[in-house]
Amino acid sequence: MGTKKLIAACKKGDIKAQENLYRQYASKLFAVSLKYSRNYQEAQDNLQDAFITIYEKIDQYKNKGSFEGWMKRITINTALQRYRKQNMYQIVDENNIKDQEDVHLREEEVSLDYLLKIIQELPDRYRMVFSLYVLDGYSHKEIAEMMSISEGTSKSNLARARKNLKQKLEQNEKLINTRQVR
């Protein structure tokens, strides 16, 4: 079924079409969920919630812009909402924010799974900002709006995320180096 027909059928509540839609886009959207969730289990929950929302709101999709992009946005927002309730408040010096972090490492040694793991280990807010900015290309202004934070907060969260990831990567690098080469 073509995408447009699929969408039209879903709008009518055709369960077959809905399943069809799921089969077609689940992998991509699950990847998105993994980048924003704390772990595999929570990523599943996120994907589930995202699809329910997609089916509910499909009427609002007006065939403007990428349908995949629309679904991806819903998936991200579902994750943001889940982790919105923020418990911790930070005192931060906004003047000392590093813009770039560099790591010394062997690229081939770093697997995607490992990178995903350390992303998921980040504190929620850092992870959100990192994934939004680095992996999905949103601007700090857009992030601020989506997360109801200031642009400054977005920048500082990103800096801290980078710092955190760098530390972990470098630690891992050390481990690799000390291990026997197999």
Add this chain to the structure above:
Amino acid sequence: MKEKKNIDRLFQEKFKEFEKEPPESVWKNIKRELKQDQRKKVLLPLWSKIAGVAALIALLFLVGRGVLFDNAGVTNHSNKIDQTNTTRGKAFENITNSDVESQREPTYSHSQDLDKSASEQGNNVENKALTTNSEEEKNVTKTPFNKQTKTSIVNNSTSSKTSAQKQSVSKSQSTSSENKKSDNERVAQHNLAPKEKQKTEQNTKLGEFNSKTSAIAESDKSKNESTQQIDFTKNKEQGNKENQDNLFDKIVNSNENKTLDPSKSNPIAQNEVTEDEENSDTSKNTHSIYDDIAKNEDEDNLNLKQTHEGQKRLALRPNIAPIYYNSLTGGSALDPGFSDNKSEGEVTMSFGVDVAYAVSERFKIRSGINKINMSYNTMGIAYTVNTQSRNIKGLSSGGNTQDIALVRTVDLPKRTNEVNHNLMAPYTEAKLNQQLEYLEVPFEVEYALLNQRFSINIIGGASTLFLTDNAVHLNSSMGTASLGGANNLNSVSFTTNVGLGFDYRITNTLNFNLEPTFKYQVNGFSGPTGGFNPYYFGIYTGMSFKF
């Protein structure tokens, strides 16, 4: 080979084509939920229909009720009273103004013969007393039925010395006075309790005249058993000479009359000084009696006016106040996340100087400058040191890079086996304290409700606040940590003020003031504060120096 890699690029490249197939359980769960939603979709319209009908019935009921119980227009009583007042007012004007002089003419003839017997010396108290007495004697000799009324002559000299004509007049007046009596009282009351700002001199005079005369009437009521006279007294608006005469005598003879100063109530003494527009030579004394009544009133007003003008209009008032600052709705100005936290107000100080200008006797406008410190605490906070948190929106830390993180105590894990990897560090309970310092420039009006030695005023107005300093601290059992300053404070904000002033006049130049005032701050913060609505309540105490 090691490569220096930009971390962003590293991640971006790895995640470029990232896809992962989810387990089948996900679809199963989605399917199940979709089926449940279908069922809900059927039930929902039914419920909404029922709710809609119920709402419609309720609405109809309310509308119908409103129509049935609609009141007919309320008669406008106040208009009536005002009209009455003005007509009577005019009548009074006639008495108190120069018209009195014209009325004097006919009165001469009446009492001319009476006062002729008075000594030709100047007008003084003794003279008057003599005059009165001699009048009495004269009257006794003159008219037979005066004998009967001799005992009550002191207060009833008019009726005693009058001819039959007068008495008949008085009688007729008294019969018709019943209605007028109540009218007068109403007028008097109306004049006495003006809450509007009409300050026409006539009204003021009127009010005072009424108050005096009614007071006189009241005080004499107890002394005098002659109702005739009382009614007579109350027929002021008749513009009756006898009335005035009687009144004058009351003024002179009534020792218990507290509304009039003895010196003032004795117009004779005063008339001695004032040169008047007398026409007739023969009845200078007579003149004075009737003059006096008018003059009495005029002079009272004059005196009042003088005191008002001589009254020092400008007052300088240094003041100091304990200030209690808090939010009407709780929360914190530092972050909307704290909006559910309780806020605890603290008492601090404000001190400054005010300048007041008396526009009229009861009305003052004032301004000044105050330095005011405020402080409040946000409760239910705990702190720890870690890196897993977001910034407090409204706070700018100055160079303090230590990662202090705050958490609301309600968000802390309650059970030890509850794992939240964001909240793993040990925490310490604390209060988040915000201090603010402003320069306040108030603009207020003060209206005196009661204006005696002890006066009560209502105060209303607004202030402009200029921010001069602010600081945020964390106070806990472990000590105090400075967290920097708030970044969401507007440098200029405003308050609306309302208060009650209690003044005690110590001397003519010195007053003691006590003014509890409530001030609600508007536009104090920029950006979201989660509904933090601050106010402060101060008890402003000071001494005002008039000049």
